[in-house]
Structures are given as C-alpha cells and as structure tokens.
Amino acid sequence: MGKYVTRRLLLMIPTALLATMVVFGLMKLVPGDAAIAILADLDVGTQEEADVAADRLRERFGLNESLPVQYWKWIVSVGKLEFGDSIIQGRPVRDIILERLPRTLELAAIAVVLIFAYAIPMGIWSAVRQDKLADHLIRVISILGLSVPLVWLGTLFMFGSSRLLHWVPPLIYKGPIDSLGTNLLMLGPPAVLLSFAIGASIIRMTRGQMIEVLREDYIRTARAKGLAQSSLLVRHALRNAILPVMTQFGGILGALMTGTVVAETIFNIPGLGRAMVESINNRDFAVVQGLVLINIAMVLMVNLVIDLLYSVADPRIRYS
Amino acid sequence: MDVTTEQGVSEQLEEGAGRIKLTRAGRFRRWIRRNPPGFVGLVLVTILVSMALSANVVSPYEPNDLVGFSNASPSAEYPLGTDNIGRDIFSRLLYGARVSLLVGVSAVVFGMTGGLFLGLVSGYVGGWFDLIVQRIIDAMQAFPGIILALTLVAVLGQSPQNVIIALAIGYIAPATRITRAVVLRERERVYAEAARALGASTPRVIFKHVLPNSLAPYLVLVSIFVGLAIIAESSLSFLGAGVGPETSSWGSMLSVAAENYFDATFTLALAPGLAITAAVMGFNLFSDSVRDMLDPRLRRR
Numbered sequence: 001m002g003k004y005v006t007r008r009l010l011l012m013i014p015t016a017l018l019a020t021m022v023v024f025g026l027m028k029l030v031p032g033d034a035a036i037a038i039l040a041d042l043d044v045g046t047q048e049e050a051d052v053a054a055d056r057l058r059e060r061f062g063l064n065e066s067l068p069v070q071y072w073k074w075i076v077s078v079g080k081l082e083f084g085d086s087i088i089q090g091r092p093v094r095d096i097i098l099e100r101l102p103r104t105l106e107l108a109a110i111a112v113v114l115i116f117a118y119a120i121p122m123g124i125w126s127a128v129r130q131d132k133l134a135d136h137l138i139r140v141i142s143i144l145g146l147s148v149p150l151v152w153l154g155t156l157f158m159f160g161s162s163r164l165l166h167w168v169p170p171l172i173y174k175g176p177i178d179s180l181g182t183n184l185l186m187l188g189p190p191a192v193l194l195s196f197a198i199g200a201s202i203i204r205m206t207r208g209q210m211i212e213v214l215r216e217d218y219i220r221t222a223r224a225k226g227l228a229q230s231s232l233l234v235r236h237a238l239r240n241a242i243l244p245v246m247t248q249f250g251g252i253l254g255a256l257m258t259g260t261v262v263a264e265t266i267f268n269i270p271g272l273g274r275a276m277v278e279s280i281n282n283r284d285f286a287v288v289q290g291l292v293l294i295n296i297a298m299v300l301m302v303n304l305v306i307d308l309l310y311s312v313a314d315p316r317i318r319y320s
Numbered sequence: 321m322d323v324t325t326e327q328g329v330s331e332q333l334e335e336g337a338g339r340i341k342l343t344r345a346g347r348f349r350r351w352i353r354r355n356p357p358g359f360v361g362l363v364l365v366t367i368l369v370s371m372a373l374s375a376n377v378v379s380p381y382e383p384n385d386l387v388g389f390s391n392a393s394p395s396a397e398y399p400l401g402t403d404n405i406g407r408d409i410f411s412r413l414l415y416g417a418r419v420s421l422l423v424g425v426s427a428v429v430f431g432m433t434g435g436l437f438l439g440l441v442s443g444y445v446g447g448w449f450d451l452i453v454q455r456i457i458d459a460m461q462a463f464p465g466i467i468l469a470l471t472l473v474a475v476l477g478q479s480p481q482n483v484i485i486a487l488a489i490g491y492i493a494p495a496t497r498i499t500r501a502v503v504l505r506e507r508e509r510v511y512a513e514a515a516r517a518l519g520a521s522t523p524r525v526i527f528k529h530v531l532p533n534s535l536a537p538y539l540v541l542v543s544i545f546v547g548l549a550i551i552a553e554s555s556l557s558f559l560g561a562g563v564g565p566e567t568s569s570w571g572s573m574l575s576v577a578a579e580n581y582f583d584a585t586f587t588l589a590l591a592p593g594l595a596i597t598a599a600v601m602g603f604n605l606f607s608d609s610v611r612d613m614l615d616p617r618l619r620r621r
Contacts, residue, residue, distance in 0.1 A: 159577065
C-alpha cells in the first residue's frame with residue numbers, strides 16, 4: 001500500500017509540472033506582453049518614449065530574461081500561491097479566487113448530491129428491469145440528458161420562467177449566511193439543470209455495470225440462497241458495480257467544471273466560472289491564468305483521492 | 321432457407337459460410353429492424369448534413385443581413401422570426417448547421433487521428449517513449465472540460481479555425497489512451513506474433529495488422545466525440561470565446577436568446593437548442609447501436 005501511494009504521488013509531479021508549463025506557454029502566446037498592455041492605457045508621449053518605457057517595464061517584470069528563468073520564477077511564486085494582480089480589478093488574483101471559490105463549490109456540491117440522489121438509483125432500476133418499460137424510459141431520459149446542451153437548458157429555463165411564470169431567479173448574489181433563501185433560489189435551478197446534464201452519463205454507467213454484475217455466478221448463488229431482492233441489489237451487486245462508476249468521477253469533474261462556467265454565466269452567479277468568462281472578455285490574463293491553475297489543481301487532487309480510495313477498495317489495483 | 325427468422329441462427333450462418341448473400345438493400349433493412357435507435361440516429365445525422373449542404377440554397381436571406389424589425393414573430397416572410405437586431409432566424413439556423421458540422425467533425429478527426437498515431441506508437445514501442453507520452457497525456461487531461469479550449473480561443477482569438485484547433489487538442493489525450501490500451505492487448509495476440517515471426521517490421525505490424533483490428537472501438541468513439549464537440553462548440557460560442565460574431569452559430573444564437581429572455585421571440589430560444597440536441601442525439605444513437613453490434617456481451621440474450 002505504502003509503495004503504491006509513493007508511486008502515485010511521484011507520478012503526479014511530472015504531470016503537474018507539465019501542466020503548469022502548458023499554462024505558462026499559453027500565456028506567452030498572448031499577443032503583446034504585459035508591458036504593452038499596461039502602456040496601452042497610459043499616455044506616454046512619442047513612440048520613442050513609449051519604447052523606452054516598455055523596456056523599463058520589461059526589465060522590472062523580468063520579461064527580458066530567458067524563458068526557463070521566467071518559468072522558474074513564475075512557478076516559485078505560484079508555489080507560494082501568488083498569482084499576480086488583476087489588471088481590471090486592481091487586486092490580487094488570489095483574493096478573487098478565495099472570494100469566488102466557495103460559491104462555485106456550493107453550486108457543484110448541490111448538483112453532485114442531486115446526482116447521487118437520483119442518477120444511481122435510476123441506473124440500478126433500469127438494470128433490474130432490463131428491456132422492460134421502465135428501462136426503455138430511463139434509457140430515453142439518459143440519452144436525452146447526454147444530448148441536451150446545458151446552454152439550452154439554462155436559456156429555456158430563463159425564457160420559460162420569465163415569460164410563463166413571470167418569475168426569474170434572484171439576479172443579485174447573496175451568501176448562504178447572508179440570506180439562505182435567496183441563495184438557494186439562485187443556486188437551486190442551475191444545480192438541478194447541471195445535475196440533469198451530468199447525471200445522464202452516471203445513469204448509463206451504473207446501468208451497464210449493474211447488468212454485468214447481475215449476470216455473475218455469485219449473484220445467482222445469493223438469489224438461490226433466497227436473499228431478499230433489496231439486500232441482494234445493494235449489498236452484493238451495487239458494491240461491485242459502483243467502483244468502476246466512481247473511477248469515472250474524474251471525467252465527470254471536467255463536465256462539472258464546464259457546467260459551472262455555463263450555469264454561472266446564464267444565472268449571473270459570481271463564481272469562478274463567471275470570473276473566467278469575464279476575465280477572458282476583458283483580456284485580464286493574470287486572472288485567467290490563476291483560474292486555470294486552480295482548476296488543474298482541483299482535477300489533480302480529486303483524481304489522486306479517487307485513485308487512492310479505489311486502491312483501498314480493490315486490492316488488485318495496488319499490485320498491477 | 322429463410323435467413324431472417326431467428327437472429328441467433330442467421331448470425332451463425334453468416335459467420336459459418338459466405339453462401340448466404342443478402343442484397344445491400346436487404347442488409348440495410350435488416351439493420352433497421354434490429355436497430356431502430358441506430359436508424360433514428362442515422363436519419364438525424366442525415367438531416368444535419370442536408371441542412372449544412374443546402375444552407376446557401378434554402379436560406380431566404382443572408383445570415384448576417386438585417387432584414388426586418390427586431391424580435392419579429394414567425395411569419396410567411398420570416399419562417400422562424402427575427403432576432404434582437406432583425407436577422408432572419410431560419411437562415412441563421414441553416415448556416416449554423418454548417419459551423420456545427422464543420423467544427424465538430426474536423427476537431428474530432430484531427431484530434432483523434434493525432435491520438436491514434438500517438439497511441440499506436442506509444443503502445444507498440446513502449447519503454448521511455450511510452451512513459452514520456454503518458455505523462456504528457458496526463459498533463460493534458462488535467463485541464464478539465466472546455467477550460468483548455470476556452471483559454472486557447474481567448475489567446476488565439478475567435479474564429480472557426482481556432483475553435484477547431486482548441487477542441488482538437490482536447491481529443492488527442494483520450495484517443496491516445498484508448499488506442500494504446502487496445503494496442504497493448506492486440507499486440508500479444510497470435511496474429512501479431514505470427515507477423516513478427518515472419519520478419520515483419522514494427523511499423524508494418526502496427527499499420528498492417530494491429531491497426532485494422534483496433535479500428536472498431538475507435539470509430540464508436542469518433543461518433544460520440546463528434547456529438548460532444550458540437551456541444552463544446554456551442555458552449556464556447558455561447559460564452560463568447562467561439563467562432564466569433566461574423567459566423568452564425570447555434571451557440572451564439574442561444575446566447576442572444578439568454579441575454580434577451582424578456583423580449584426575444586420564442587423561436588430564438590427553441591430552434592437552435594432543438595437543432596443542437598437533435599444533432600448530438602443523432603451521433604449518440606448511432607454510436608450506441610454500432611457499439612451494441614460490436615460488443616456481443618451487450619446483446620440481448
């Protein structure tokens with residue numbers, strides 16, 4: 001076990017370094033550099049004076065140094081959780097992230113709870129009733145969920161509720177401590193839509209795994225023993241079927257993060273996703289960079305936790 | 321002998337000998353009967369393709385022209401009404417099919433071809449090369465969902481080409497992973513060993529023997545990914561980091577509807593979303609039925 005954990009942690013280092021290199025490289029692709037971006041907003045006189053001023057700024061920001069040196073200095077500051085300042089908001093990117101992260105996490109958490117509450121039971125039910133009416137219905141629902149884009153669900157919701165019910169979710173964000181009611185009214189609808197868009201693939205995976213497990217010999221034995229259907233499903237079948245579904249949660253995470261970007265934009269929730277879209281539109285690349293790094297860190301952490309949990313649950317993994 | 325009576329029997333017969341021949345139309349009819357969802361998928365994809373091909377013929381107006389009042393309801397003059405600045409929704413919908421199909425298909429073809437080669441070589445050669453490729457793939461998969469594409473388009477600028485590049489890069493990683501896994505399994509098979517024993521070179525074993533045997537699961541994935549790429553393109557355009565305002569896209573049409581939900585005409589919210597859903601569902605149903613045909617374990621017993 002200890003050996004597996006060490007190996008898994010060591011493998012994370014090159015992955016994280018390579019990913020940060022990609023982010024660094026992406027930011028170097030931005031046309032013009034920070035010096036020109038800053039000078040664009042200032043009146044610096046003639047072209048010559050502007051060039052001198054730009055050179056002085058480049059010197060100050062270390063932009064004249066070689067790329068490996070720049071990367072090294074940058075990665076050290078990232079290690080200290082210093083992501084620079086937002087040009088537009090004029091405050092540290094770290095503060096923006098700390099302020100907005102909890103809102104996105106709350107939205108994602110509600111969606112995940114909903115997924116567990118209905119997607120997994122629906123997958124089980126569909127497998128048990130394979131090729132019966134319930135199975136067909138659930139399969140139709142899940143293939144719909146896979147095909148309907150969240151951008152449409154959100155647009156339809158805003159349209160339908162404002163035109164037919166003359167109601168829209170609150171447009172000004174309130175924290176859960178400030179006003180729990182407003183908070184839930186604002187986050188509830190996008191979380192439900194998000195869970196539908198993502199839950200579909202969980203339903204399909206649970207169904208597929210359950211169908212395979214239900215054909216195993218030990219299930220037949222348990223059934224022959226006269227075990228009640230409910231305990232057979234939950235204690236014998238689901239236990240084995242759920243593991244592969246859980247490993248897929250890493251993939252779901254990507255869909256969840258994409259989903260929060262879209263949902264926050266439509267429902268005007270000031271979370272990380274909207275910050276991402278706003279800073280892209282404002283070409284505020286220090287913020288974009290910080291947000292991408294945070295997203296990567298979350299993915300790496302979640303995948304690590306899933307892998308470790310999986311190796312605890314299934315000892316075969318450790319020895320392969 | 322009637323080949324179409326029992327599914328099991330006819331399959332055995334097919335495998336057994338080439339004596340029983342169905343005409344092409346006959347085979348197609350049998351496929352439809354066994355796979356109604358797959359047929360629906362094929363129809364939906366055909367509709368998408370014909371919309372895209374006929375856009376310049378069928379459209380009553382140019383997609384970017386201001387042809388009437390803003391937010392007009394559907395009428396004989398404007399079949400689906402007009403948007404917030406008076407462009408014809410029906411014409412924009414048809415041209416949007418072009419963008420969805422072009423971006424979706426080319427992003428997946430480029431990305432997955434790249435991944436196919438990387439996966440084949442990495443899986444077959446192994447060793448240091450494999451280790452390095454795997455770490456790069458890990459790093460690429462650390463970018464969740466469309467975040468990488470969003471950032472790339474933000475940096476490169478909005479255009480259909482840049483969206484294709486941005487999305488294609490995202491499909492390299494999963495395609496490499498899957499191809500590598502298949503190759504690792506296939507290269508130990510007897511036929512690959514036999515080819516090696518006969519003195520075939522590594523590239524020859526890969527491309528002549530392993531590749532044809534690894535193609536089927538790969539094609540299922542292509543179909544699924546085209547659906548995902550269509551959703552991704554519409555999401556990027558919706559968020560303002562997509563094909564750009566000069567190109568009519570279903571995603572940007574929806575973003576106009578979402579921003580003007582209080583006064584936009586209802587077709588602007590319905591039509592583009594329905595089009596995306598139908599197109600994506602077409603590819604999903606099609607890939608589902610192909611996968612079921614390939615995987616005997618999922619077949620009905």
